[in-house]
Amino acid sequence: MGRTNGLAGWFGRGDITNNGTLYLDRGGSLVCSNGFFGSGTVNLRYGLDLAVSDCFSSNGTWHLAHGAITLTNGAAFCVYNELTIGNRDNVGYGSMDSYNSYAVKLTNVVATFTVTDGCLLQVKSMTFGNGGDLSGGTMTGILNQAGGIVRTTGTTAEGNGVRLGHYPQTRSFYNMMGGTLIVGQDYDLGCATDGIGWFNMTGGEVFAKRVMLNERTGGGGYGRLTVAGGTLNLGSLTGSDLAISNGIAVDAGGPYLVELGGAGGTIRAVTNVTVFLDAALNGVGAEAIHFDPAGWEITVSGNLTGDGGLNKTGTGTLTLSGNNTYAGPTRVLQGRLVRGAYAALPDMGEVLFGVTPDDAGGRLHADGDLALEGLVVGVANPEALDKSKHYTIATWGGGLISGFSGSVLPAPWFVYYDWPNKRAQLRAETGTMLWLR
Template identity: 25%
Template sequence: MNTFSFLTAAALLFLAVQRQSLAGSATWSNNPSSGVWNTAANWMPSTVPNDTSDIATFGTSNMTDVINTDGIVNLDSLLFDPGAAQYTINAYYNIALYGTGIVNNSGTMQSFVAVGAFLFNNGATAGNMTHFSNVGGYVSFNDSFSAGSTTIDLSDNMYQASVVFFDSSTAANATMNVSGGAYVSLEDNATGGNATFTISGVSFLGIVENATADHASATCIGGTQYYGAGIFFQGFGSAGEGTFTAVGASSSGEKGAFLDFSGSATAASGTFVIGGGLGAGLAATTLTFFDTTTAAAANITAKGGVGGSDGGAIIFTDKAKGGTASINLNGNAELDLSTHSAPGATIGSLAGNGLVFLGARLLTIGSNNQSTTFSGVIQDTGGVAKSGIGTLTLSGANLYSGSTTVSKGVLVVANKRGSATGTGSVNVNAGTLGGKGMISGPVTIGTGTGSGAILAPSVGSKQPLTLSLTNALTLKADSTYTWQLSTKNAQADEVIAKGVTIESGAQFALQTVANKKLSTGAVFPSSATPPRVRSAAPLPTWPTVPPSPPGVML
């Protein structure tokens, strides 16, 4: 009996000693026998920190290359004391943090290499002045983790390196450089914080499920001959107020970078710069909205290509929405609706001098109520509609053959050649049409029973202008022709049309500028039409409005 009690006590003592040597908070020795984490003799006291409540502390040491070579290490935190040496912590297996995370008080950069994995849980943080090299390994941030201001470099070997943010974790102020087939993913309700992401080669940044980029900035650069670097938004992923830049190819055979929205993802209030090719014949970049995604209130700029290369392209396909997004096309950059579902898409505003491909769809412009000028070319068989209270100025020679409809705000034509509104009809159901440009299709002002539509050549101008129509003009019963008269030089607005029809009830409103007194007997020729509407064809039809005499004397 005594022999049994002795053996039992001895066994329990052995287990206690064994447990102490394998777990407990400890400090890395200043003179360890090796760099192996899992050797108890390398710690003070002689125990390997390996419990979710353990703290592994690092101070001065003559061995600063520390390697976890055997199984998962669980810790509360990694603590670097003031004045600690510069360490490299290598996770050949997993190192998981469950408490404070990494606390760096050393004043020097601490390095971490993920060949296996670093796992951050609960409220653990990656700390400040920390640098992660992920070579085919895995880093995950879980729960309410913060990446702090760490720097993470991801690159591939035979395995795909990855960093994933789960739950409500945040990339905070981290800097992440992703290359060689690696990827970073924000998932669940994770946020990008104010992080900076650089994606190059065949590498990716994904913002999926309910994650948001928050205020992060991300740049994707070029690619390989097979794939471009990419940023994709899936599920209900959001661009937040982030900034995203896609850089075109810089060498022959290289694919351009891309940004894709799919599912019900949103560009939110993000800023996007979509680049063209960086030299002759080089690939440009794309921003594509698929499915039922939305550009929301984003600010999107597409740049032209260098040396004749393709410009950046903004593509709306399926049932994607343009929301109130501001779109600016420079050089030969493109906006493409040709694969969108009928009837078409609405965007907030259009500016710049690029190219718009309608296909057979309708592009509605103006939902953000901004005033913009577009001097590029709109083409194909689709049409254009003007909405919102802002002013859209078209100063290019457009080629689309569908109709142009104004339902609100102001459409100004300011082209010097061709037709600002393509070859189709122009219908001003409400709002105002004006400008000194040229229109080739028939123009109808009002609907006859609407709330009122206005024809005003000099709208937004301080001097009278002439609007030239190479087709017929019809002023419906609910229309108003507002003409401006300069009393300083006795000049007035003028509309030249090939045939004019004025329905009963149409109104004419005179606006004077300069506040000068006209001399007695001033004459304003009107070519036998009401004030300053001149027909280039035989006399127009007057249902009930009598024609003016050859001259109007004021």
């Protein structure tokens, strides 16, 4: 449809059945309410800005090579094979069409797919950046999810349902701003293979068994994950509980960057989850990252650095075991926090506990001996303190090796070490008041 880089017509009303190969080669912008059906392939190659509005499609394969597609007004766009975004290899560049027009192979392609509120994008898998190297070339692939639902149902390769940063010249971005992304069938949300990929989450909700930052051991790819808003649900949706495949991981030696917090954001467990990677923490208080085991266990074995802090929320256990040097406070609002290594909580870092009227707030815990040395105790919500109550902030199964090294508790509160009951509590100093007349 259309000629290379030209402005031409469009289909009439009604659905389109495509069982072969359909080339959308015109440029410009238009609104489409046609549904695309059939087992064929659709290639959008030369910069068309296509708004798909208020229609349903179910087609075999879509290659958004160079141009833009926006789903709007409740459009449902189903691709039961693969969707590629930013593609030089699979779209017939360099060949002759039926009009003897030469399909110019573009050195630089930019492809943007946008999903708006109320729309559906469902694909078997999606890949960002297909094509061998060209001198001076770049393949830029972008998916902007402002709302709606994006769902993958299978895998493209290497176990990825979403595959950012495929070929070396790829620069790819998934901007998760709203709506829901579901990476189905326990496949990975992959950030990089041989190219550069960034999953940038500032809102919405994501369900994925694992975020894989880089599929290459020491290769040229570079994967980046930012969680600065929304909720990232990690873990198998089918019951698999293998630690290596539930969480955030990388092939050994693969370059990556993980950034957590800055404008909030939550990592929530769907089953027991392990975060193997180092991460930079941004933001403090409510702006810091929230770890919510949701009744399961989250283990963070990577090193946590940066100016930010973290929040432990929800039931279940968060275990920190890296060599952590982050500067912000650790807020234990609900459930248990386990100091899996002495350096897991930064030296003289503030540990602020959430208190509740029923003494169900967060607490530090050790099944064996507990050491509180090097920690500064405080309260995350001092406005909730009631002098008539006691608040448990630490428990242990063995012995208490050492108490807190410092305090930022408001007066008249102090830490009471209840040795017989193996717990530490916040209590208020009380005394006798004398009235002089």
